Amino acid sequence: MITLQHYLVVSAALFCLGILGVLTRRNAVHVLMGIELILNSANINLVAFSRFGRGDLGGQLFAVFVIVIAAAEVAVALAIVLTLYRLKRTPNLDEADILRG
Amino acid sequence: MSAHAAVFWLFAAITVGSAAVVVLAKSLIQSAFALLFTFFGVAGLYVLLGADFLAATQLLVYVGGILVLLLFGVMLTHKLYDLDLKSEMTRLLPAAIAALTLFFVLVRLAFGTRWASGPGRPLAPTTAAIGEAFLGSHLLPFEVASVLLLVALIGAAMIVRRRKDA
Numbered sequence: 001m002i003t004l005q006h007y008l009v010v011s012a013a014l015f016c017l018g019i020l021g022v023l024t025r026r027n028a029v030h031v032l033m034g035i036e037l038i039l040n041s042a043n044i045n046l047v048a049f050s051r052f053g054r055g056d057l058g059g060q061l062f063a064v065f066v067i068v069i070a071a072a073e074v075a076v077a078l079a080i081v082l083t084l085y086r087l088k089r090t091p092n093l094d095e096a097d098i099l100r101g
Numbered sequence: 102m103s104a105h106a107a108v109f110w111l112f113a114a115i116t117v118g119s120a121a122v123v124v125l126a127k128s129l130i131q132s133a134f135a136l137l138f139t140f141f142g143v144a145g146l147y148v149l150l151g152a153d154f155l156a157a158t159q160l161l162v163y164v165g166g167i168l169v170l171l172l173f174g175v176m177l178t179h180k181l182y183d184l185d186l187k188s189e190m191t192r193l194l195p196a197a198i199a200a201l202t203l204f205f206v207l208v209r210l211a212f213g214t215r216w217a218s219g220p221g222r223p224l225a226p227t228t229a230a231i232g233e234a235f236l237g238s239h240l241l242p243f244e245v246a247s248v249l250l251l252v253a254l255i256g257a258a259m260i261v262r263r264r265k266d267a
Contacts, residue, residue: 002109004218005211007146010113012207014120014139016200021124023196027188029174030129033136036167037120040143043155051150054219057230060152061239064231067155067162068246072253074167078174079260091178092189 007048014041028081028091032074039070109149116142129175129188133168140164151224154231 014037021034043063050059084096119138126132140163147156235243 001103002106002149004216006109006113007150008211009208010116010146012204012211013117014143015207016204017117017120017124019203020196020200023199024124024190024193025188026191027129029171029178030132030188032171032174033123033132036136036163036171037123037139040139040163044143044146047147047150047152047155049216050152051222052218053216053221055222057222057227057234060155060227060231061234063152063155064158064235065242065246067158068250071162071166072249074170075253075257076260078170079257081174082177082261085178094191 004048004052007044011041011044011048014038014044026092026094028084028093028096029078031093032077032081035073035077036070039066042066105149108145112142112145112149115139116146127188129179132188133172133175136171137164137168140168151222151227153226154228 018034018037018041021037022031025031025034043066046059046063046066048059050057050063053059081091085091087098088095116139119135119142122135123132123139126135140159143163144156144159147153147159
């Protein structure tokens with residue numbers, strides 16, 4: 001019998017792996033991949049609560065909006081990364097310190 | 102173990118295993134291709150949860166759109182002769198400790214909380230109901246989301262545009 005808790009644990013694992021990626025990687029595109037993992041884990045939670053909770057569609061509707069925002073976020077973030085690369089010739093986030101006083 | 106449970110464990114293993122490869126792989130290209138399997142695994146979990154429309158959307162948007170965009174990002178921010186595309190890791194030990202701690206807290210929460218359980222959603226097609234919700238009760242967030250996508254499109258084009266004075 002697969003219960004809500006099974007899905008919550010899978011989602012927690014995905015979330016923590018995403019956090020690990022965001023914290024340890026220095027490459028901007030790699031950090032974005034970590035953020036995608038985090039958004040996916042949130043989506044699993046929403047859909048699981050929709051399935052095992054009151055039984056309405058609210059969680060799934062939320063998940064659709066999360067996907068929309070993920071798409072917008074990746075488009076803008078990659079634009080920023082490409083501009084940074086054009087400026088600094090590196091995708092390394094540690095060297096993006098031009099705003100430091 | 103029922104067939105449902107077996108399929109769940111299969112998809113959960115694919116999802117978490119390939120996510121670990123995404124995070125820990127040495128090369129960016131390996132990570133991008135492992136991310137493909139993570140998205141597929143999550144889509145499989147959606148199917149098991151009875152979210153057929155979301156599973157299809159996951160494949161179309163994540164695999165067809167976001168992953169391709171990320172691959173473009175990888176290709177455009179590295180020199181093409183730089184075949185191995187190494188990506189460095191820093192602060193691995195403290196970050197791993199933080200992530201593990203967070204994981205145990207979340208698991209304790211998942212099992213320690215008495216979730217408000219309801220009748221649950223029967224396994225039925227959702228596409229028609231989602232469409233009606235978007236054009237009925239959830240019309241305003243739907244329109245706001247479309248404006249957000251338009252703004253993101255214009256904003257992304259504005260940011261990468263080459264300026265005359267630069």
